[in-house]
Amino acid sequence: MITSVINRRTFLTTSAAFGATLAAFPRDAFSVADTVITILHTNDTHSQIDPLPANDRNAGMGGVARRATLVKRIRKENPNTLLVDAGDVLQGTPYFNFYKGEVEYKAMSAIGYDAGTLGNHEFDNGVEALAAALKFANFDVVSANYDVKGTVLESKVKRYVVRTLGGIRVGLFGLGVSPTALITPENFKGVTYIDPVVAAREVVKKLRDEERCALVVCMSHLGYVETGDRGDTFVASQVDGIDFIAGGHTHTFMEKPVTQAQPCGAKTLIFQVGKSGIYVGRVDFTFRSGKLASASARLLDLRNV
Numbered sequence: 200m201i202t203s204v205i206n207r208r209t210f211l212t213t214s215a216a217f218g219a220t221l222a223a224f225p226r227d228a229f230s231v232a233d234t235v236i237t238i239l240h241t242n243d244t245h246s247q248i249d250p251l252p253a254n255d256r257n258a259g260m261g262g263v264a265r266r267a268t269l270v271k272r273i274r275k276e277n278p279n280t281l282l283v284d285a286g287d288v289l290q291g292t293p294y295f296n297f298y299k300g301e302v303e304y305k306a307m308s309a310i311g312y313d314a315g316t317l318g319n320h321e322f323d324n325g326v327e328a329l330a331a332a333l334k335f336a337n338f339d340v341v342s343a344n345y346d347v348k349g350t351v352l353e354s355k356v357k358r359y360v361v362r363t364l365g366g367i368r369v370g371l372f373g374l375g376v377s378p379t380a381l382i383t384p385e386n387f388k389g390v391t392y393i394d395p396v397v398a399a400r401e402v403v404k405k406l407r408d409e410e411r412c413a414l415v416v417c418m419s420h421l422g423y424v425e426t427g428d429r430g431d432t433f434v435a436s437q438v439d440g441i442d443f444i445a446g447g448h449t450h451t452f453m454e455k456p457v458t459q460a461q462p463c464g465a466k467t468l469i470f471q472v473g474k475s476g477i478y479v480g481r482v483d484f485t486f487r488s489g490k491l492a493s494a495s496a497r498l499l500d501l502r503n504v
């Protein structure tokens with residue numbers, strides 16, 4: 200499934216929302232220093248270790264070396280930076296066919312990923328092979344709606360993680376797509392799929408009430424679907440308290456994030472950056488006195504690294 204582009208109306212809504220947010224929190228001489236948390240995100244990198252090959256329309260773009268350089272530079276500018284991935288790290292080039300995920304997870308570890316979630320293609324060789332590949336991941340893998348209890352993935356996949364940056368507690372959780380028609384049942388053996396809205400409501404409540412998170416980020420492999428009862432937009436419209444969804448699965452190329460109103464009226468940002476690691480998404484969340492005051496986002500083009 201490949202969709203690209205976002206309609207103009209959504210674009211304008213996004214800009215207006217950001218404008219309003221910024222206007223509502225004017226800078227003044229008495230405010231304490233702001234804390235900016237930068238979230239960098241990728242999705243559907245699909246075993247693209249090298250830059251895109253010559254026969255691709257994005258020839259020469261992307262590649263893990265360039266991504267590592269970009270991330271290093273941004274971390275230097277702002278140490279309060281998290282790098283996350285929304286799944287489908289595996290499948291797409293011979294690196295996966297030959298090394299079964301070792302190269303992809305080693306590369307992500309070297310780049311310095313903080314967390315990632317599971318896409319459907321992570322299960323292409325089954326649960327045992329995924330667990331073997333995840334031995335090479337030195338970052339957290341999270342999924343709130345794939346219940347892996349009793350499987351070999353139990354020690355490798357958490358429901359969520361919390362990181363504290365600049366005194367701000369950040370909750371990170373993941374949501375996976377329904378395996379029906381996407382994952383061979385044999386390859387998903389022992390894993391229980393939970394409705395993403397149900398799982399998200401439960402985990403977000405925990406992150407907000409018990410873990411005291413001021414920022415809640417979801418890595419979603421549900422896909423960007425503008426209407427209907429599935430996908431990132433639907434989850435955001437049904438669940439209170441998710442500030443940001445770093446999306447994946449539909450390979451949707453967005454130049455800017457879109458916003459979706461939560462049931463309580465607050466806004467969730469949704470951003471997805473195509474595929475193959477050609478782009479990296481960046482969202483800067485500004486906190487004032489420990490509270491989220493504004494957000495700004497942009498697409499980072501790896502040609503400019």
Ligand SMILES: [Zn+2]
Binds near residue numbers: 287319447449
């Ligand atoms: Zn996928």
